[in-house]
Amino acid sequence: MAKGTVVQKIIDRHFISGNKAPGEPVAIRIDQTLTQDATGTMAYLELEAMRVDRVKTEVSVSYVDHNMMQNGPENRNDHLYLQTVAAAKGVYFSRPGNGICHQVHLERFGIPGKTLLGSDSHTPTGGGIGMMAIGAGGLDVALAMAGQPFRMAYPKVIGVKLTGKLNAWCSAKDVILTLLSILSTKGNVGCIVEYCGPGVATLSVPERATITNMGAELGVTTSVFPSDAGTQAFLKAQGRGDVWSELIADSDAEYDRIIEINLAEVVPMAACPSSPDNIKKISDLAGTKVGQVIIGSCTNSSLRDLMMVAAMLKGRRVNDDVTFAIAPGSKQVLEMISRNGALADIIAAGARILEAGCGACIGQGQSPADGTVTVRTFNRNFAGRTGTKGDQAYLVSPETACAAALTGEFTDPRNLSFACPVIQDAESFLINDDMIIPPPKDGSNVEIIRKPTIGNPPENQPLPDKIDGSVVIKVGDKITTDHIMPAGIHLKHRSNIPVYAKVVFECFTESGSQSFAERAAAVRDQGRHGIIVGRDSYGQGSSREHAAICPMYLGVKAVIAFAIERIHSANLVNFGIMPLTFVNQADYDRIEQEDTIVIDDARDQLASGGMITAIVKRADGRNFAIELAHKLSDEDIKIILAGGRLHCTLD
Ligand code: MIC
Numbered sequence: 001m002a003k004g005t006v007v008q009k010i011i012d013r014h015f016i017s018g019n020k021a022p023g024e025p026v027a028i029r030i031d032q033t034l035t036q037d038a039t040g041t042m043a044y045l046e047l048e049a050m051r052v053d054r055v056k057t058e059v060s061v062s063y064v065d066h067n068m069m070q071n072g073p074e075n076r077n078d079h080l081y082l083q084t085v086a087a088a089k090g091v092y093f094s095r096p097g098n099g100i101c102h103q104v105h106l107e108r109f110g111i112p113g114k115t116l117l118g119s120d121s122h123t124p125t126g127g128g129i130g131m132m133a134i135g136a137g138g139l140d141v142a143l144a145m146a147g148q149p150f151r152m153a154y155p156k157v158i159g160v161k162l163t164g165k166l167n168a169w170c171s172a173k174d175v176i177l178t179l180l181s182i183l184s185t186k187g188n189v190g191c192i193v194e195y196c197g198p199g200v201a202t203l204s205v206p207e208r209a210t211i212t213n214m215g216a217e218l219g220v221t222t223s224v225f226p227s228d229a230g231t232q233a234f235l236k237a238q239g240r241g242d243v244w245s246e247l248i249a250d251s252d253a254e255y256d257r258i259i260e261i262n263l264a265e266v267v268p269m270a271a272c273p274s275s276p277d278n279i280k281k282i283s284d285l286a287g288t289k290v291g292q293v294i295i296g297s298c299t300n301s302s303l304r305d306l307m308m309v310a311a312m313l314k315g316r317r318v319n320d321d322v323t324f325a326i327a328p329g330s331k332q333v334l335e336m337i338s339r340n341g342a343l344a345d346i347i348a349a350g351a352r353i354l355e356a357g358c359g360a361c362i363g364q365g366q367s368p369a370d371g372t373v374t375v376r377t378f379n380r381n382f383a384g385r386t387g388t389k390g391d392q393a394y395l396v397s398p399e400t401a402c403a404a405a406l407t408g409e410f411t412d413p414r415n416l417s418f419a420c421p422v423i424q425d426a427e428s429f430l431i432n433d434d435m436i437i438p439p440p441k442d443g444s445n446v447e448i449i450r451k452p453t454i455g456n457p458p459e460n461q462p463l464p465d466k467i468d469g470s471v472v473i474k475v476g477d478k479i480t481t482d483h484i485m486p487a488g489i490h491l492k493h494r495s496n497i498p499v500y501a502k503v504v505f506e507c508f509t510e511s512g513s514q515s516f517a518e519r520a521a522a523v524r525d526q527g528r529h530g531i532i533v534g535r536d537s538y539g540q541g542s543s544r545e546h547a548a549i550c551p552m553y554l555g556v557k558a559v560i561a562f563a564i565e566r567i568h569s570a571n572l573v574n575f576g577i578m579p580l581t582f583v584n585q586a587d588y589d590r591i592e593q594e595d596t597i598v599i600d601d602a603r604d605q606l607a608s609g610g611m612i613t614a615i616v617k618r619a620d621g622r623n624f625a626i627e628l629a630h631k632l633s634d635e636d637i638k639i640i641l642a643g644g645r646l647h648c649t650l651d
């Protein structure tokens with residue numbers, strides 16, 4: 001059972017309490033935290049609500065990378081709050097323009113063997129240097145900053161054994177797309193992926209980080225590479241060789257499952273609309289017209305990636321029918337390609353340069369035209385995430401993206417008329433941490449700036465004895481947090497729950513009909529409770545706790561589905577919403593939107609075991625009982641009964 005693995009070693013070093021058996025709750029110590037601005041304002045408001053004077057972690061960093069358009073005062077209001085609250089609480093502040101949290105953290109803060117909890121689902125990027133880096137809701141990260149342990153299910157460890165070496169034109173992105181084609185985005189809750197085998201040594205840290213980053217799409221807790229000579233070389237080149245230590249699995253390490261990938265057999269791949277596990281070979285898409293190409297996001301915007309793009313573009317020109325944009329992952333990357341001339345090659349070829357940040361990845365600009373194909377090096381292509389309804393977004397490697405930008409259609413880069421450029425790993429990166437503001441030794445006199453668009457986290461009541469529920473919405477499989485809580489143009493309201501709550505499930509609102517928010521508020525105002533009914537893999541995707549806070553604000557007390565994804569389930573608990581599953585999946589078909597679901601003795605039922613009986617009351621008078629289940633720990637139950645984590649002190 002996962003003995004001698006890197007995962008087990010890191011958990012052992014950080015173990016606080018629990019039962020080290022797969023699926024059982026364990027509590028681990030967190031060394032580092034990261035937040036980004038879109039989830040960070042709530043996290044620091046929560047930290048303030050806990051009355052914590054100074055963070056208790058080894059290192060905590062607050063990044064500004066998501067909300068940078070400054071379309072109206074909201075974004076900058078957030079930044080000012082984040083900068084001042086960071087100084088007050090002992091947190092490093094990475095200013096807007098310094099880059100995407102995951103890229104910068106890897107470059108400047110990550111340490112092999114340490115634990116990192118981040119309020120962003122792509123925090124596992126840190127697994128590229130051998131960290132146990134986990135994404136969580138803002139409240140869990142605030143608790144970690146307050147010195148509380150992180151509670152998670154003891155993982156099953158999936159060993160991915162890499163053999164061989166990648167061929168020219170095939171890259172790390174194709175490796176993770178290959179793994180997504182095997183494991184898909186669902187059914188992997190509670191697992192950690194650990195890479196092993198001789199192929200590991202052939203991949204540089206930026207390549208490994210691309211793989212662990214998009215491992216988030218598998219729905220696993222995190223992904224980890226060992227810390228080896230390659231890790232040492234990367235840290236040395238970042239001027240941080242002193243923080244390196246070796247961390248490798250024992251030669252007889254045992255994994256719960258082994259998947260073998262021969263890197264030499266990996267070919268250029270794409271995740272097709274609209275799921276990261278809808279994988280096809282590029283050769284099967286060849287010839288499909290492409291209208292837009294974007295290189296960037298925390299998955300593929302490292303120096304290695306942009307040097308590859310620059311070398312492919314040098315002396316060539318972007319196809320007339322394609323708009324081509326590039327967002328470097330960090331200021332370090334942008335400054336280096338500016339100084340070494342690669343940026344000039346990119347600009348000369350006709351690319352549009354975007355600032356170092358999330359930008360288009362989270363629907364902040366660059367929406368494609370209706371009915372056109374957009375090809376991106378990002379990690380998510382959930383429907384509508386680009387900001388265009390009915391979008392056709394494909395996720396590919398930088399090599400494949402660039403090939404499409406040059407030819408105007410999907411092109412297997414192996415069929416290009418020129419040879420694959422060879423990109424050497426950087427021997428030394430340009431180090432300039434001027435955009436990272438360290439906290440003062442004593443922050444007690446810092447004035448925290450709180451402009452009017454920054455509200456407080458909403459209050460909740462303890463779970464009532466009787467749930468008099470109304471099914472406010474019934475949805476299908478694979479509902480992502482982008483469906484629940486859209487980002488894009490609404491992202492600027494993250495610090496203002498009453499405003500943001502208006503767009504919960506907006507994508508399901510038919511024009512002229514009532515929105516989810518209006519229906520839920522009407523139910524709440526009658527003194528009743530909202531219930532959300534879903535199917536498989538509910539709550540996939542991001543860590544945004546707003547997908548729990550806003551429904552909570554609108555009076556939702558339970559989500560009932562076939563399966564609920566890890567981070568979202570934890571967020572529901574943290575805000576006092578019951579994550580329940582159907583015992584008989586056929587009951588899903590018997591329930592309609594607007595049905596009444598009554599749970600008598602809800603508090604006792606929740607506390608006394610894993611089963612709950614509810615009565616469904618149909619509009620036509622037919623009533624029937626359904627059985628619901630949960631896998632909540634004793635702590636989770638205590639939190640829900642109290643109405644959320646902010647109302648509850650755990651031992
Ligand atoms: C995302 O990629 O969906 C985000 C935006 O980075 C989210 C966080 C958020 O919603 O603020 C994530 O991945 O957790």
Ligand code: SF4
Nearest residue numbers: 122297298358361362
């Ligand atoms: Fe930012 Fe996109 Fe990465 Fe999320 S996935 S952190 S939005 S770059």
